[in-house]
Amino acid sequence: xxxxxxxMLTPPFMFSKEDLDRAKNxxxxxxxxxxxxxxVTKEHVESAEIIFGWPKxxxxxxxxxxxxxxxxxx
Numbered sequence: 001x002x003x004x005x006x007x008m009l010t011p012p013f014m015f016s017k018e019d020l021d022r023a024k025n026x027x028x029x030x031x032x033x034x035x036x037x038x039x040v041t042k043e044h045v046e047s048a049e050i051i052f053g054w055p056k057x058x059x060x061x062x063x064x065x066x067x068x069x070x071x072x073x074x
Contacts, residue, residue, distance in 0.1 A: 004065070005030040006044050008053020010037040013072040 005027060007015065015023075015034060024032050035044065037053060045051065045059040050068045060066070 002029060002031045003049040004047045005032045005050040006040070006048040006053065006055075007032065007034040008037045008040055008051070008055065009034055010053060010072065013053075 005023075007020070007023075009015065020032070020034050030050070033044065033048075040053070040055065042056075042059045042062070045055045045066075046062050047065060048063065049065045050070070051063075051066065052070045052072065054071060055063075055069075060069070
């Protein structure tokens with residue numbers, strides 16, 4: 001079973017199709033979802049093992065699979 005990686009697309013942290021294709025090729029063991037931040041749901045956050053973005057803090061307590069949260073500001 002593949003693991004989930006969530007990329008929250010938020011200006012100015014946007015990714016080109018080429019960048020996303022490269023990430024998919026490098027992390028083949030993951031189902032990569034690149035979703036505009038305003039469309040991300042609690043379920044996306046809960047199922048992700050890796051998140052790049054700023055998820056709602058109250059959703060993180062239920063993100064039982066989360067191993068890596070990368071804030072774009074880091």
